[in-house]
Amino acid sequence: MTGSALRVGIHDLAFATAHQVLDLGALAEHNGVDANKYYIGIGQTEMSVPAADEDIVTMGAQAAAQILERHGADGIRTLLFATESGIDQSKSAGVFVHSLLGMGENCRVVELKQACYSATAALQFALGIVARDPREKVLVIASDVARYALDSSGEPTQGAAAVAFLVTADPALVEIEPVTGLYTDDIADFWRPNYLSTALVDGKFSLAAYLRSLEGAWSEYRDRGGVGFDQIDRFCYHQPFTKMAVKAHDRLVTIAGAGLDREARRAQLDASLEMNRRTGNSYTASIYVGLLSLLEHDDADLAGRRIGFFSYGSGSVSEFFTGVVQPGYRAVLRVDADARALDDRAPIGFPRYRRLHQDVDAVAGEDYATAVETPGPFRFAGVSEHVRRYERTTHA
Numbered sequence: 001m002t003g004s005a006l007r008v009g010i011h012d013l014a015f016a017t018a019h020q021v022l023d024l025g026a027l028a029e030h031n032g033v034d035a036n037k038y039y040i041g042i043g044q045t046e047m048s049v050p051a052a053d054e055d056i057v058t059m060g061a062q063a064a065a066q067i068l069e070r071h072g073a074d075g076i077r078t079l080l081f082a083t084e085s086g087i088d089q090s091k092s093a094g095v096f097v098h099s100l101l102g103m104g105e106n107c108r109v110v111e112l113k114q115a116c117y118s119a120t121a122a123l124q125f126a127l128g129i130v131a132r133d134p135r136e137k138v139l140v141i142a143s144d145v146a147r148y149a150l151d152s153s154g155e156p157t158q159g160a161a162a163v164a165f166l167v168t169a170d171p172a173l174v175e176i177e178p179v180t181g182l183y184t185d186d187i188a189d190f191w192r193p194n195y196l197s198t199a200l201v202d203g204k205f206s207l208a209a210y211l212r213s214l215e216g217a218w219s220e221y222r223d224r225g226g227v228g229f230d231q232i233d234r235f236c237y238h239q240p241f242t243k244m245a246v247k248a249h250d251r252l253v254t255i256a257g258a259g260l261d262r263e264a265r266r267a268q269l270d271a272s273l274e275m276n277r278r279t280g281n282s283y284t285a286s287i288y289v290g291l292l293s294l295l296e297h298d299d300a301d302l303a304g305r306r307i308g309f310f311s312y313g314s315g316s317v318s319e320f321f322t323g324v325v326q327p328g329y330r331a332v333l334r335v336d337a338d339a340r341a342l343d344d345r346a347p348i349g350f351p352r353y354r355r356l357h358q359d360v361d362a363v364a365g366e367d368y369a370t371a372v373e374t375p376g377p378f379r380f381a382g383v384s385e386h387v388r389r390y391e392r393t394t395h396a
């Protein structure tokens with residue numbers, strides 16, 4: 001089902017994460033709980049932790065650089081930056097990335113926010129731009145650092161990662177189909193007031209709200225002519241922690257009346273959880289990290305197979321939609337580089353994790369320079385005269 005002659009979708013998808021990692025066993029030890037509560041109960045083994053000179057811009061630029069290296073910047077006239085860990089109340093983080101990557105002046109750059117959902121809004125807006133003029137190419141970046149207060153119940157569900165994807169006509173990776181189901185509900189399940197650097201959350205309520213939104217979005221998707229559950233081969237959910245996707249898929253199987261046993265349900269889902277289990281929550285990027293994980297870790301040939309996506313952003317806005325994996329998709333993936341991005345992170349101990357967490361708030365309003373720490377190609381150098389300074393590193 002393509003719905004129109006013009007095929008539009010994701011042509012390329014690249015990943016980056018922070019360069020340090022904390023094993024959740026260390027957090028479990030500090031909290032005096034069994035590590036399996038995190039490893040199995042919430043389905044997270046590790047979380048990426050940004051160094052002092054890493055943030056949403058450096059991760060986003062590192063992801064996007066891989067796209068430009070392959071395709072060049074010519075023809076990219078729109079850059080959409082989705083995040084909920086914005087670094088300025090006015091200027092888009094995308095403008096910093098645009099500059100770091102040396103992109104051309106004839107480009108619109110804007111930041112989008114609606115909790116974890118906004119990368120999907122960016123995707124839908126990008127599809128519209130390309131559908132209107134198939135010569136257009138849109139670069140979408142989703143980048144977030146998930147932060148909760150120290151010693152709060154959300155702490156094991158932190159993390160950091162970015163994706164960048166190119167939306168074009170005749171996509172090489174995943175064609176996005178036109179039918180979508182939407183669901184918006186004004187609730188306080190998770191939010192971050194302007195005066196806080198960490199999110200507030202009503203944990204159990206947020207889980208229930210996520211599942212209720214899934215039902216609402218799926219229902220509208222079906223009402224608008226979306227395909228039946230049995231015509232979808234794989235599923236990819238927003239993953240605040242991987243067990244949430246498992247709960248969501250179980251719920252969808254039930255409401256769709258699909259009657260699948262545990263093994264069959266997990267076969268539709270499990271490959272999408274591999275990378276997120278190691279990055280932790282990456283808010284806007286999470287569902288697209290899940291897509292990359294699915295494409296890279298599913299042993300089956302997914303060409304021609306349909307993926308169902310459920311994107312959820314607290315507050316809340318959500319969307320169910322589908323895409324079809326394109327023939328030759330494996331040639332587009334960067335499997336080794338993505339594995340290295342996870343494997344090569346520097347393990348840090350619990351005291352350093354705590355210190356970095358506290359340091360984020362320590363210097364508000366003053367000039368400062370960050371220590372040179374990241375082994376990545378871009379770094380946040382510090383603040384002078386209230387302006388954030390970014391630079392390429394010698395690894396670039």
Ligand code: HMG
Nearest residue numbers: 034036037040041115116153154157203206207240313314
């Ligand atoms: P908690 O209360 O500490 O954990 O917080 P729990 O007691 O519910 O235990 C978690 C699971 O571990 C349970 O499994 C336990 O049974 C199990 P379940 O019953 O749920 O299947 N467990 C064990 N398993 C194996 N061995 C053991 C063991 N002990 C316990 N020894 C909570 C958990 C997720 C609530 C907390 O971490 C939190 O508040 N996280 C943040 C909120 C969140 O992620 N919400 C998700 C939905 S909202 C969303 O997705 C949007 C978001 O990404 C933000 C945005 O949109 O911008 C968050």
